Amino acid sequence: MAFLCGLVALCLSMLGADGQGTSVTPVAAFTKGLTSHLHLVQGENLNFDKIITNVNAHIDANGVFQATKQGMYAFHFYSLTRQNTELWIELYKNTELICSAYAHNPSQGGYADAGNSALLYLTPGDTVYVKAHDAYDNTFYGEEDQIYTTFTGVLLDSGFFEHEGFDKTAPHGFSVGLTSNLTIADGGKVAYDKDFNNNAAMAGYNMTSHDFIAPVEGLYIFHLHALSLADKEVYIELFQNKQYVLSAYAYTTNEWGDAANSVILHLNQNDDVTIKARPQYDVQLFGDPTQVYCTFSGALLSMTVPGNNVGGGSLSEVAFSVGLSHNVNISAYSKVPWDRLFINYGNRFDMRTGTFTAEVDGIYVFLFHGLSQTGQEFYVELYHNFQYIDSAYAYDANSYAAGSNAASLKLMAGDQVYVGVQSQTILYGGYDEIYCTFSGYLLAPLAQSQPIVG
Numbered sequence: 243m244a245f246l247c248g249l250v251a252l253c254l255s256m257l258g259a260d261g262q263g264t265s266v267t268p269v270a271a272f273t274k275g276l277t278s279h280l281h282l283v284q285g286e287n288l289n290f291d292k293i294i295t296n297v298n299a300h301i302d303a304n305g306v307f308q309a310t311k312q313g314m315y316a317f318h319f320y321s322l323t324r325q326n327t328e329l330w331i332e333l334y335k336n337t338e339l340i341c342s343a344y345a346h347n348p349s350q351g352g353y354a355d356a357g358n359s360a361l362l363y364l365t366p367g368d369t370v371y372v373k374a375h376d377a378y379d380n381t382f383y384g385e386e387d388q389i390y391t392t393f394t395g396v397l398l399d400s401g402f403f404e405h406e407g408f409d410k411t412a413p414h415g416f417s418v419g420l421t422s423n424l425t426i427a428d429g430g431k432v433a434y435d436k437d438f439n440n441n442a443a444m445a446g447y448n449m450t451s452h453d454f455i456a457p458v459e460g461l462y463i464f465h466l467h468a469l470s471l472a473d474k475e476v477y478i479e480l481f482q483n484k485q486y487v488l489s490a491y492a493y494t495t496n497e498w499g500d501a502a503n504s505v506i507l508h509l510n511q512n513d514d515v516t517i518k519a520r521p522q523y524d525v526q527l528f529g530d531p532t533q534v535y536c537t538f539s540g541a542l543l544s545m546t547v548p549g550n551n552v553g554g555g556s557l558s559e560v561a562f563s564v565g566l567s568h569n570v571n572i573s574a575y576s577k578v579p580w581d582r583l584f585i586n587y588g589n590r591f592d593m594r595t596g597t598f599t600a601e602v603d604g605i606y607v608f609l610f611h612g613l614s615q616t617g618q619e620f621y622v623e624l625y626h627n628f629q630y631i632d633s634a635y636a637y638d639a640n641s642y643a644a645g646s647n648a649a650s651l652k653l654m655a656g657d658q659v660y661v662g663v664q665s666q667t668i669l670y671g672g673y674d675e676i677y678c679t680f681s682g683y684l685l686a687p688l689a690q691s692q693p694i695v696g
């Protein structure tokens with residue numbers, strides 16, 4: 243039997259049609275969004291007025307998520323300021339500050355996007371929430387068809403894709419951050435100095451060499467976020483075995499610039515993944531013990547390799563990551579024409595159409611990032627079967643503009659998900675300047691799901 247969970251787990255998973263599941267297997271996922279403008283006073287919790295997805299997730303009226311199952315969770319939060327206003331929000335675990343997001347664009351007509359991600363080990367009763375900084379009011383932009391402010395959380399330790407020999411006692415994810423200002427010259431590594439879970443070394447991340455070394459072969463997901471010092475550039479890159487993968491860039495005149503990206507990769511055992519500054523650039527990153535904006539997270543999604551199936555059956559892992567390696571002018575009501583394929587397990591992403599098609603009923607997670615040309619709007623949207631989910635937007639009259647967002651979604655076999663635009667959009671890309679990416683993976687299949695053919 244190739245997997246520990248196999249078909250038994252599939253049969254036990256009983257999720258309701260409305261997404262409010264009662265699964266007896268450890269599946270938990272949520273995404274909430276903001277559909278109206280919101281003013282958040284100092285220290286106030288960020289609540290949300292729309293449930294995009296909720297499967298076995300306990301979130302109270304104040305926007306506080308409470309874990310009911312032990313394991314490693316992934317959290318993503320993103321937001322957009324109203325015009326010429328500041329955004330300063332923080333992710334907390336219980337009473338502990340984990341990481342922050344900050345944005346302000348003073349240019350005429352400027353909007354600023356910011357967010358962060360963290361992988362956190364939780365035990366039942368632990369809480370996670372997003373709040374305003376204690377010394378700052380926040381003003382967020384939101385409309386029913388323009389959802390930029392979101393909060394997503396998923397339990398990564400669902401157990402559906404565990405290979406025989408998988409050690410459940412070992413940590414399979416890490417999150418690290420930067421707690422002091424850092425200047426990196428000409429391609430040096432980002433020297434993260436805070437371990438959010440105190441387990442980075444056991445999970446494969448070396449706090450001394452600042453490398454992640456894959457403990458086992460499998461599918462891994464990585465998230466990188468950064469904030470520059472005022473009037474300085476963020477220009478960092480992710481490498482696999484010294485080979486360039488992608489970048490994150492930001493610059494805001496006289497302000498701090500926020501940048502982010504994500505990718506899913508197949509790693510062999512002992513493969514190396516690291517974050518470096520762009521060669522020939524002096525990158526200056528912001529860090530403080532009470533303001534952690536620069537983060538790097540990674541997790542093992544599956545120990546398996548292509549061709550292995552759940553329980554020896556017909557259901558295999560599903561994950562994709564694509565990017566944009568050239569500048570592109572996208573006409574209104576079109577999909578983003580991705581041209582760089584990082585991974586396509588299950589072959590469910592169609593590069594010709596820019597569309598992902600679900601093979602089986604399940605809970606899926608999607609992340610998208612991008613960068614506009616100088617002085618142009620960055621404005622892309624996530625769709626599920628042509629139904630709007632959420633957006634990423636940014637605009638800077640004097641520079642490039644970066645934006646990101648994420649969502650967990652309940653899909654049926656044959657459902658389609660893609661990133662598109664409603665108005666003409668000019669995205670930035672180059673062979674070794676990949677800022678625009680789209681990634682997704684199957685978190686867990688639903689009960690009695692059968693793969694589609696084709």
